[in-house]
Amino acid sequence: QVQLVQSGAEVRKPGASVKVSCKASGYTFNRYVFHWVRQAPGQGLEWMGIINPSDGTAVPAQKFRGRVRMTRDTSTTTLYMELISLTSEDTAIYYCAREGAGTYIYDYWGQGTLVTVST
Amino acid sequence: QTVVTQEPSLTVSPGGTVTLTCALTTGAVTSAYFPNWFQQKVGQAPRAVIYGATNKHSWTPARFSGSLLGGKAALTLSGVQPEDEAEYHCLLYYGNAWVFGGGTKLTVL
Numbered sequence: 709q710v711q712l713v714q715s716g717a718e719v720r721k722p723g724a725s726v727k728v729s730c731k732a733s734g735y736t737f738n739r740y741v742f743h744w745v746r747q748a749p750g751q752g753l754e755w756m757g758i759i760n761p762s763d764g765t766a767v768p769a770q771k772f773r774g775r776v777r778m779t780r781d782t783s784t785t786t787l788y789m790e791l792i793s794l795t796s797e798d799t800a801i802y803y804c805a806r807e808g809a810g811t812y813i814y815d816y817w818g819q820g821t822l823v824t825v826s827t
Numbered sequence: 828q829t830v831v832t833q834e835p836s837l838t839v840s841p842g843g844t845v846t847l848t849c850a851l852t853t854g855a856v857t858s859a860y861f862p863n864w865f866q867q868k869v870g871q872a873p874r875a876v877i878y879g880a881t882n883k884h885s886w887t888p889a890r891f892s893g894s895l896l897g898g899k900a901a902l903t904l905s906g907v908q909p910e911d912e913a914e915y916h917c918l919l920y921y922g923n924a925w926v927f928g929g930g931t932k933l934t935v936l
Contacts, residue, residue, distance in 0.1 A: 743925065745873075753865075753873065753916050755925040769924055803872055812861035812920055813878040820872050 710734040712804055712818035719824045725792040728821045730804035737785045738762040741809050744778060744789045746800040747820075756802075759787060760809065794825045831919055833928040838936055839907050847931045848899040849917030855898035860919040862900035864893060867914045867930075877902060909935050 715729040730742065744756040757768035759778040766778040777790040787804055804818040830852040839845040849862060856862060864877035875884055877893035880900055890908070894901045900919070904911055912935040917928040 745927075752930040753918075753927040755918075755927060758925075767923075805873075812863075813882075814863050814865070814875050814918070815878075815884060817872045817874065 710806070710816045712806065712816055714802075714804060714818040714821045717822040717824070719826065720794050721827060722795055722825055724794050724825075725790060726794060726823050727788055727790040728802050728804075728823065730787040730789075730818050732785045732787065732806070737782060739809055740806045742778075742780075742787050743805045743807060743814070744776075745803045745805055747803070748797070748800040751800075753803075754800075756789070758807075761785075761787065762809070791823075794823075796825050799823065799825045831917065831926050831928040833915075833917060833931045835929065836932040836934065838934045839904070841907060841909055841935055843907050844903065844905045845907060845933065846896070847902045847904075847915050847917075847933070848896070849901070849919070849928050850899045851919065851921070856895065856900045856919065858895065860900075860921060862893070862895075863918040864900075864902045865916045865918065866911075867916060868912075873916060904933075907935055911935055 711733045713731045718726050720726050741760045743758050746754050756772050759766040761780045768776045779788045801820040801822050803820045806816045807814050832850045858880050862880045865873035866876050867873040876887045881893045890906045892903045914930045914932050916930045
């Protein structure tokens with residue numbers, strides 16, 4: 709069965725960076741693309757960007773350009789999202805979500821990773 | 828700036844029918860925006876329920892249906908159950924990016 713298992717909660721100070729992982733299993737890794745989505749406390753969902761695991765091509769949302777890096781490790785079928793220059797406004801739950809490549813169909817989501825930015 | 832709007836909150840009685848909508852400030856929503864709908868219960872990750880405006884996933888309850896209605900994407904729940912109480916998010920593909928609506932909190936009361 710398809711599983712997307714994310715790394716555990718993180719606490720960072722302002723100005724630091726954080727790297728969240730999303731381990732995928734139960735299907736052919738390269739046949740799907742992945743999105744990163746975040747949700748600040750009490751807020752809606754916010755799309756951060758997309759990565760294609762087959763070639764590593766990543767396109768961040770305009771808001772996050774220059775501050776987010778999305779990568780993958782095909783040997784471990786794991787996706788990574790690194791966010792730098794953190795501020796308190798980056799406190800949120802970060803999710804990975806799968807889309808069938810070129811289908812515009814979102815299906816499975818990771819369980820989420822809480823990132824807290826605090827002094 | 829592209830804005831996707833949803834009703835902030837709706838209330839429905841058990842067994843009733845409710846329609847949630849998803850609108851674009853720049854014009855009508857069509858199938859070309861590939862509307863996706865997600866259900867999110869308190870403390871849980873979102874769960875996909877509708878894709879391509881009208882299509883259900885294998886796990887989507889039959890009482891959920893998606894449509895394009897009056898220039899908006901719509902999610903209709905017929906015969907609402909208490910377990911349908913949740914936040915519902917729509918997602919549109921716009922200008923090589925994806926944009927979420929603000930979410931609708933659905934209360935079953």
